Amino acid sequence: MTASRLQVRGLTKAFGANTVLRGLDLDLAVGEIHALIGGNGAGKSTFSKILAGLLPRDGGEISLDAAGYAPRDRRAAQAAGVVMVLQELSVLPTLNVGENLFLHALPTRGAGIIDRTRLASQARAALDRVGLSGLDPETPAATLGVGHQQLVEIAAGLAQECRVLILDEPTAALTRAEIETLFGLLRSLRARGTSILYISHRLDEISELADRVSVLRDGQLIATLPARETSRDQLITLMAGEAGEKAKATQSAGKIGPVLLQVRDLQAGPAVRGVSLAVHAGEIVGLGGLVGAGRTELLRAIFGVDRATGGEVRFGPGLVPVAPGSPRAALAAGFAFVPEDRKQHGLFSPLSVQWNASCARWPQRRRWLGWLDRVAEAAEAGELLSRLQVRFSNLGQAVAELSGGNQQKVVIGRWLRREIRVWLLDEPTRGVDVSARRAIYALLRERAASGAGVLVASSDYDELAALCDRIVVLSQGRVAGEFTPATLNPAAFLAAAFHGFSGTATSRS
Amino acid sequence: MLRSRGLSEFLFLALLLAALVGLFGLLSDHFWSLGTLQTVTNRIPSLALAALGLTFVLVAGGIDLSVGSVSAVAGAVFGWCVADRGMPVAVAAGAALGAALVCGVINGALVNALRMPSFIVTLGLLEGARGFAYLVTNSQTKYLGERLALLQATPVGGLSVAFLLAVALTATAHFVLTRTVLGRHLVAVGTNEEAARLIGVSPTRVRAVVFGISGLLAGLAGLCHVARLGAADPNAGSGLELSAIAAAVIGGTSLMGGRGSMLATFIGVLIIATLEAGLAHLGVSEPMKRVVTGVVIVGAVAAESIRARIAARRARQGGL
Numbered sequence: 001m002t003a004s005r006l007q008v009r010g011l012t013k014a015f016g017a018n019t020v021l022r023g024l025d026l027d028l029a030v031g032e033i034h035a036l037i038g039g040n041g042a043g044k045s046t047f048s049k050i051l052a053g054l055l056p057r058d059g060g061e062i063s064l065d066a067a068g069y070a071p072r073d074r075r076a077a078q079a080a081g082v083v084m085v086l087q088e089l090s091v092l093p094t095l096n097v098g099e100n101l102f103l104h105a106l107p108t109r110g111a112g113i114i115d116r117t118r119l120a121s122q123a124r125a126a127l128d129r130v131g132l133s134g135l136d137p138e139t140p141a142a143t144l145g146v147g148h149q150q151l152v153e154i155a156a157g158l159a160q161e162c163r164v165l166i167l168d169e170p171t172a173a174l175t176r177a178e179i180e181t182l183f184g185l186l187r188s189l190r191a192r193g194t195s196i197l198y199i200s201h202r203l204d205e206i207s208e209l210a211d212r213v214s215v216l217r218d219g220q221l222i223a224t225l226p227a228r229e230t231s232r233d234q235l236i237t238l239m240a241g242e243a244g245e246k247a248k249a250t251q252s253a254g255k256i257g258p259v260l261l262q263v264r265d266l267q268a269g270p271a272v273r274g275v276s277l278a279v280h281a282g283e284i285v286g287l288g289g290l291v292g293a294g295r296t297e298l299l300r301a302i303f304g305v306d307r308a309t310g311g312e313v314r315f316g317p318g319l320v321p322v323a324p325g326s327p328r329a330a331l332a333a334g335f336a337f338v339p340e341d342r343k344q345h346g347l348f349s350p351l352s353v354q355w356n357a358s359c360a361r362w363p364q365r366r367r368w369l370g371w372l373d374r375v376a377e378a379a380e381a382g383e384l385l386s387r388l389q390v391r392f393s394n395l396g397q398a399v400a401e402l403s404g405g406n407q408q409k410v411v412i413g414r415w416l417r418r419e420i421r422v423w424l425l426d427e428p429t430r431g432v433d434v435s436a437r438r439a440i441y442a443l444l445r446e447r448a449a450s451g452a453g454v455l456v457a458s459s460d461y462d463e464l465a466a467l468c469d470r471i472v473v474l475s476q477g478r479v480a481g482e483f484t485p486a487t488l489n490p491a492a493f494l495a496a497a498f499h500g501f502s503g504t505a506t507s508r509s
Numbered sequence: 510m511l512r513s514r515g516l517s518e519f520l521f522l523a524l525l526l527a528a529l530v531g532l533f534g535l536l537s538d539h540f541w542s543l544g545t546l547q548t549v550t551n552r553i554p555s556l557a558l559a560a561l562g563l564t565f566v567l568v569a570g571g572i573d574l575s576v577g578s579v580s581a582v583a584g585a586v587f588g589w590c591v592a593d594r595g596m597p598v599a600v601a602a603g604a605a606l607g608a609a610l611v612c613g614v615i616n617g618a619l620v621n622a623l624r625m626p627s628f629i630v631t632l633g634l635l636e637g638a639r640g641f642a643y644l645v646t647n648s649q650t651k652y653l654g655e656r657l658a659l660l661q662a663t664p665v666g667g668l669s670v671a672f673l674l675a676v677a678l679t680a681t682a683h684f685v686l687t688r689t690v691l692g693r694h695l696v697a698v699g700t701n702e703e704a705a706r707l708i709g710v711s712p713t714r715v716r717a718v719v720f721g722i723s724g725l726l727a728g729l730a731g732l733c734h735v736a737r738l739g740a741a742d743p744n745a746g747s748g749l750e751l752s753a754i755a756a757a758v759i760g761g762t763s764l765m766g767g768r769g770s771m772l773a774t775f776i777g778v779l780i781i782a783t784l785e786a787g788l789a790h791l792g793v794s795e796p797m798k799r800v801v802t803g804v805v806i807v808g809a810v811a812a813e814s815i816r817a818r819i820a821a822r823r824a825r826q827g828g829l
Contacts, residue, residue: 331709370690
């Protein structure tokens with residue numbers, strides 16, 4: 001390695017009580033491809049967003065080419081030569097490729113009239129640089145495939161001179177040919193002295209492409225190693241930490257009963273590619289895996305929010321098939337679903353606490369008329385909310401005013417008003433404080449003890465380890481491993497989670 | 510939701526109405542009279558019924574621009590049945606309401622099946638239904654005389670049957686929206702459609718119901734109009750949808766869905782009718798009347814949103 005490009009020392013960042021970066025150090029050399037890996041919550045995304053000026057840091061020093069570096073926003077970072085290609089696509093489908101590339105600085109003839117000739121030639125040059133010489137800058141962006149949109153995005157990042165290029169999972173949507181194009185481009189950028197920070201779950205790609213690889217865990221740098229000489233197993237061990245460190249058994253002592261939920265070869269879109277699993281009465285089953293492994297999509301397909309494209313869902317003890325694509329059918333079978341995104345999919349934010357607590361089942365005076373019993377509604381909601389120890393000022397208060405933990409208690413607790421046999425929960429403790437988290441665990445254990453089946457998707461290894469009787473690991477939309485508390489350890493768990501990301505050429509559509 | 514809306518909002522609307530009545534009474538010698546009351550109550554049933562139906566749709570997160578044209582379809586079908594076919598009035602009225610219901614069902618079905626915005630679907634029916642009304646009547650006004658006199662009878666205190674019907678339906682609609690599971694489902698879909706689906710509410714069913722109700726009430730509005738004029742005019746109710754939107758919005762109904770009140774919509778209708786009658790009393794010219802009406806609509810909504818913001822700030826400071 002030659003000269004140092006970027007030096008990070010003691011970087012810290014917390015979101016409320018949740019500390020993400022705990023004194024991170026990292027060195028990036030001039031003209032290297034530096035891979036960044038780590039499990040969920042290791043701090044990769046937070047770190048790269050701080051570098052790109054998308055998040056402010058709490059503490060620590062960063063220097064860029066020996067000068068202090070503290071960008072106020074994304075624009076300032078780009079002016080300093082640090083460019084991040086965002087994971088989510090930001091290509092505007094109604095504009096053409098050239099307009100997308102230079103939206104931040106469209107060439108004009110003055111008076112705001114776009115100089116189309118100059119735009120086309122600039123765009124062509126930028127496309128040449130990413131190996132897309134065949135693409136006409138006048139092509140409407142909407143007609144491009146996802147892979148090409150991603151490459152256009154990268155071209156947009158490179159349209160400006162850059163010293164540090166940050167890529168976060170850039171190959172997730174690319175075909176093998178597009179990946180080759182991208183890798184070729186990255187290598188030529190490296191030759192010109194650009195430093196590339198490359199975040200990926202795909203360990204095979206890293207050994208193919210990167211010079212060095214840094215492993216993050218719990219917001220700290222664990223090691224920086226030469227990428228080619230480091231084995232996959234070594235990396236997984238480093239990401240996992242000391243094996244068996246946190247093996248404990250606080251599982252429900254209750255009896256495991258008959259099968260309540262059986263999922264057979266379920267497929268849904270590109271994310272769920274044939275999953276089979278079962279949840280028994282009295283059992284809490286965890287669903288683990290990396291971000292993008294298909295956990296959310298699996299739960300949504302089981303509950304019928306998204307229509308499964310293959311396979312089936314059955315409800316025990318009689319193993320009755322549940323009609324696909326219908327949350328109403330799933331509810332009738334005794335399923336309940338607590339979505340990942342509380343604000344978008346769970347809460348009726350402007351409405352009252354009482355409303356949100358009662359909406360799973362309204363107390364009625366005359367069923368045929370649907371005439372509500374408002375006295376009972378208030379009483380039952382009040383009783384439910386105090387049982388869950390939700391902190392609120394009055395029943396008419398807008399639920400949006402509650403803290404995240406109390407909102408989540410409402411979203412989960414509303415189902416206690418129905419006879420729920422199978423609980424499907426997606427990240428039930430995300431953005432939730434410690435006391436609410438404990439309350440939610442206690443509630444789920446109590447439900448399982450009373451004979452319900454619980455399926456919990458979580459990105460938090462400790463949560464899965466502490467809560468579940470059994471843990472199923474998804475990788476690239478398939479089951480890649482299954483653990484009991486006795487067999488669970490971080491290294492084996494991570495190895496399973498990364499399993500589907502090997503053999504890049506074959507496993508991708 | 511009901512508690513947070515509170516009485517203060519109704520109070521605000523009632524005060525606005527009282528202020529208008531008071532103002533016109535002071536400005537004009539003859540405004541405070543039984544005659545004025547009769548004029549106002551006579552004019553509003555059509556608007557009130559259309560606005561109630563529209564409020565259902567708005568609360569569920571949609572919009573129905575076709576209410577005026579659908580009311581004309583009902584009138585036209587009624588006129589055709591009675592004048593051209595010589596059917597009994599009850600049968601004709603049934604046919605008219607049936608036609609209006611079909612229009613509403615078409616709106617709901619198109620919005621559901623094609624996943625199109627209701628604004629566009631009902632804009633299509635705004636034109637299409639109007640055209641149908643012209644076709645049915647052969648573009649002519651059919652004079653029907655006293656056939657629907659029943660609706661115009663004044664059994665109590667000079668208030669017409671049509672007005673009393675509108676009041677009764679307002680009360681019913683208010684009950685449905687605030688005291689029934691259906692009402693809760695409308696609010697759920699209008700507030701957060703995805704969350705509603707996850708608690709087992711079918712947005713498709715809810716939309717089918719609200720557009721059906723809106724069509725039916727627009728049909729009833731058309732019959733009230735026929736009763737008042739003694740004639741079925743294919744041009745009747747043009748612009749009714751905009752007045753109905755204005756009434757709902759003055760009443761605090763959100764165009765984004767999830768929020769609205771039938772009583773408040775009814776007060777909104779009264780405000781619009783009072784304004785119209787009052788300005789007529791003062792001899793204000795037609796163009797000037799429209800300018801003032803526009804100012805009052807925007808002013809009322811602006812004042813209400815300022816009131817709500819102040820109330821929210823006070824709640825934040827005092828409540829917690």
